[in-house]
Structure formats: C-alpha cells, structure tokens
Amino acid sequence: MTSPILNTNLSDFISRMNITNLEIPSTKQEEWRFTDLNFLKNKQYNSTNSLKTDSLNNKSKSNQKNQIHIINNITKNRLKDINSINGLDILNMNSALKKYPQIFKNYFSKIYPYKNDYFCSQNLLNINDGIFILIKKNADIKFPLECIFSTLGIDLKIMPRIFIYCSSNSNFSFIEKYISNNNSNSYTNVITEIYLEENSSIEYLKLQSESKSSTHFSGLGIYQEKNSSINCHTLTKETGFTRNNIFSKLNGQGSECKLNGLSIGSDTNFIDNHSIIQHSAPHSISSELYKGIYSDSSKGVFDAKVIVDDNASKIDSEQLNNNILLSKGASVHSNPRLEINTDDVSCKHGSTTGQLENEPLFYIRSRGFSIQDAQKILLNGFCSEFIDNMANPEIRNSCSDIIKKYITNV
Numbered sequence: 551m552t553s554p555i556l557n558t559n560l561s562d563f564i565s566r567m568n569i570t571n572l573e574i575p576s577t578k579q580e581e582w583r584f585t586d587l588n589f590l591k592n593k594q595y596n597s598t599n600s601l602k603t604d605s606l607n608n609k610s611k612s613n614q615k616n617q618i619h620i621i622n623n624i625t626k627n628r629l630k631d632i633n634s635i636n637g638l639d640i641l642n643m644n645s646a647l648k649k650y651p652q653i654f655k656n657y658f659s660k661i662y663p664y665k666n667d668y669f670c671s672q673n674l675l676n677i678n679d680g681i682f683i684l685i686k687k688n689a690d691i692k693f694p695l696e697c698i699f700s701t702l703g704i705d706l707k708i709m710p711r712i713f714i715y716c717s718s719n720s721n722f723s724f725i726e727k728y729i730s731n732n733n734s735n736s737y738t739n740v741i742t743e744i745y746l747e748e749n750s751s752i753e754y755l756k757l758q759s760e761s762k763s764s765t766h767f768s769g770l771g772i773y774q775e776k777n778s779s780i781n782c783h784t785l786t787k788e789t790g791f792t793r794n795n796i797f798s799k800l801n802g803q804g805s806e807c808k809l810n811g812l813s814i815g816s817d818t819n820f821i822d823n824h825s826i827i828q829h830s831a832p833h834s835i836s837s838e839l840y841k842g843i844y845s846d847s848s849k850g851v852f853d854a855k856v857i858v859d860d861n862a863s864k865i866d867s868e869q870l871n872n873n874i875l876l877s878k879g880a881s882v883h884s885n886p887r888l889e890i891n892t893d894d895v896s897c898k899h900g901s902t903t904g905q906l907e908n909e910p911l912f913y914i915r916s917r918g919f920s921i922q923d924a925q926k927i928l929l930n931g932f933c934s935e936f937i938d939n940m941a942n943p944e945i946r947n948s949c950s951d952i953i954k955k956y957i958t959n960v
Contacts, residue, residue, distance in 0.1 A: 558679065559648060560647055561677075564675075569671050572668040574668055575587060584883045615694050615695070616695045618696070618698070619698050622702060629681075637685060637691055638722075639684040642681065643680040643681065643711065650715075653715055657773070662770065663797075669741075672709070673739050676739075681712050682713045684715045684717065687718050688717075691723065693723075697727065703731075703734065704735055705735050706736050707738070708738050712740070713742075714743070716752055716778070717750060719749045721750070722751075722752045723752070723754075723942045724753070725757060728740075729759055732762075734761045735764065739768075741768070742756075743771045744773070746772070746780065746805075747775050748776045748778060748802065749778065750778050752779075753940070754783065756770070756783070757785050757949070758785065767793045767795075770797070772807065773799050774799065775801060776805065779805065779806040781939070783939070783949070785811070787952060794823050797825075802834070806834065806835040807835070808837050809836075810939045812840075812841050812933060813840070814843050817847065820850075821851070826857065827856045827867070829858045829859060830861070832861065832862050833865065834862065835867070836867045837869075840871045841935070842882060844876065847877075850880075850882040850883070852884045854886050860892045863892050863894045869900070870901070872932075
C-alpha cells in the first residue's frame with residue numbers, strides 16, 4: 551500500500567464507479583447529530599510514501615499470530631512471504647483484481663456502499679491499492695492474521711482498504727490493529743468489507759490504540775449468506791476522535807452476527823459507535839453488546855439500529871448498551887433503535903448509563919479493600935463480559951492485556 555498514484559488496476563476500476571466529492575456531514579443530518587466535524591474543514595493532513603523504522607511493531611511481534619506490518623500505509627513485509635499459510639490467499643488489491651475479477655465486480659464497495667457516505671467516497675478517491683484476503687473453501691485457519699497499521703510522523707493521513715472473502719465452510723480469525731506514536735496527530739480513514747459464503751465463519755477484532763491527538767474514521771461492511779457467522783469485536787482506547795460505522799446484512803437463513811464493543815475514554819476523547827444490522831432472511835440471529843467507560847471530559851456515542859425486512863420472520867435480535875461515567879465531566883448519548891416490518895420476531899433493546907453503584911462498592915470495601923481497589927474490581931467485572939464473548943484465545947489475550955493495564959492505572 552502506497553500513497554495514491556494513477557493508472558493502477560484498482561484506480562482504473564474505481565474511476566468507472568463515478569464517485570463524486572461529498573460535503574463533510576453536519577449535525578443537521580440524523581446520523582451525525584451528536585458528532586461535530588467542523589474541526590476537519592480547516593485541517594490539512596499530508597500523505598507519505600516514506601518507510602520509517604517502526605519501534606512500535608517490535609512490541610507487537612507474536613509467534614501465535616500471522617502478522618502483516620503496515621507503516622505509514624506502506625506494507626513492511628512482503629505479502630508473498632505470508633502466503634505459505636495453508637488455506638489463505640493474501641494479495642494486494644491490484645493483483646487480486648486480476649486474479650479474482652468476478653469477486654471484485656460483484657462485491658467490492660457494494661458490501662459497504664459508498665453513495666451518500668463522505669468518508670467511504672474519500673477513501674475510494676484516495677487509494678490506489680489495498681489488502682485482499684481470500685480464505686479458501688473448507689480452510690480452518692488456527693492462528694489469527696493480524697494487520698498492524700502504524701502511523702509515524704506529524705499530520706499524516708492514511709486511507710487503508712481491506713477486503714476479506716470467506717469461502718464456504720471456512721473458519722478464520724482476523725485482527726485489525728491501529729497504533730501511532732504519542733504526538734502523531736494522524737488521520738485514518740479505513741474501509742473494511744467482509745463477505746461470508748454459506749457455512750463460513752470469522753472472528754474479527756478492530757483494535758484502536760492511537761495517540762490522544764489522532765482522528766480515526768472507519769467503515770465495516772459485512773454480508774452474510776446461509777448459516778454463516780461473524781463474531782465482531784471493537785476495542786477503542788486513547789484514540790482522540792473516533793467514529794466507527796458498521797453495516798451488517800444477514801442475507802441467508804441461519805446466519806448469525808454478534809457485535810461486541812468496549813470503549814475506554816479519558817481526557818477529551820470522543821468515541822462514536824454507529825451500527826446498522828439488517829435482517830433480510832428468516833431464522834437469522836443478531837446480538838449487540840457495547841460497553842463504555844468514560845472519565846475526565848471524554849464523550850461517547852452509541853447509535854444502533856436493527857432493521858427487520860418484511861420477509862424476515864422468526865428472527866432473534868438483541869441490543870444492549872451499558873456505560874459507566876467515572877467523572878462529572880464525562881457523558882454518553884445512547885440511542886438503540888428497532889425498525890420491524892414483519893410479525894413473529896423476537897427483538898429487544900436496552901441501555902444503562904451511570905456511575906459505579908454504591909452498594910457493591912460498600913460491600914467490597916467492607917471486606918477490607920480500599921475505595922480505589924474496590925473500583926478496580928468492579929471495572930474488571932464490567933469488562934469481563936466483553937472478553938468472555940471472544941472465542942479465539944489470541945484475540946482474547948490481545949484485549950485482556952490492554953484492559954488490565956488500563957484498570958491497574960485507574
């Protein structure tokens with residue numbers, strides 16, 4: 551992945567999509583009413599095609615994961631070196647477009663639609679390459695594949711693009727990780743699309759731990775066929791300004807989508823999670839559990855919508871958003887919604903926001919713990935459900951270490 555250039559296979563493919571520049575969304579639009587983007591209008595970011603030494607990645611190396619290191623939007627290790635993994639085909643998008651033209655024609659930028667989406671359109675207009683991952687039929691990949699995006703420098707912008715295609719009866723785990731140096735003031739705008747054929751499954755983790763001055767926008771599109779499943783986790787900590795959009799379409803009977811999120815806000819962090827889950831087939835299942843811990847003057851948004859099409863009877867859907875405010879200056883807007891267009895469905899939603907409860911605090915302190923230790927015990931319990939929803943042990947460990955460090959320092 552490099553800075554934008556002309557005349558690549560992908561840029562030629564995108565040019566035929568007739569993409570137009572859109573205006574930055576305003577708070578007058580329903581989907582952005584809690585999110586003020588005026589700070590973007592006068593902000594200038596720089597692209598880069600220089601590869602710097604990445605000391606951050608040295609801390610992230612693991613023998614229990616297959617890893618791709620991407621520094622300032624440039625792939626550090628050659629993709630062909632990773633293709634020894636049996637059952638995976640990992641290519642840059644320009645090569646994948648030649649090898650899998652029908653997949654791109656049918657699904658690229660259709661799983662997460664770009665029309666009327668400012669950030670998706672900007673991503674398409676500024677990329678010339680990306681990462682394509684095909685999980686082959688009947689493949690069972692034991693170790694997760696981890697893509698680590700490091701941003702090193704000041705006022706840099708990166709626009710990654712990822713496309714994951716899960717063939718029938720395959721099983722795969724993927725980690726998408728974003729880190730930066732302390733004063734990077736970076737701008738990230740990433741789009742990830744995941745297509746699941748029949749009976750395929752994926753566990754996906756989006757891990758954000760960028761600088762307190764960084765800005766991060768992401769769009770995740772998921773399209774599921776019969777009896778497919780996705781277990782999707784999002785952990786956001788420290789990143790200064792975050793907007794995560796998820797659009798999931800359950801298009802086959804027996805498909806299941808789980809969305810699991812944890813936001814940890816401090817200082818003046820702003821963390822905005824939006825999701826739309828569309829049930830377009832009967833006997834499909836979705837569940838959504840998002841939790842947030844906010845301190846100092848941090849702010850959170852949870853805006854989630856479940857749509858049940860008129861042909862999607864006997865579906866089961868649940869939304870839940872729970873938040874803890876550790877200071878008077880912290881706040882959350884929570885807005886779970888349902889749009890049901892048929893009968894014979896089971897749908898429920900709920901939201902709670904408040905401080906740590908006095909009764910359990912009193913009980914723990916009565917056992918000889920200090921107020922600080924009592925708070926840490928309750929916070930650990932609050933986060934445990936997020937961890938418990940993870941099946942892959944390496945994905946679980948990736949999040950557990952971050953959460954333990956945070957709670958230790960509360």
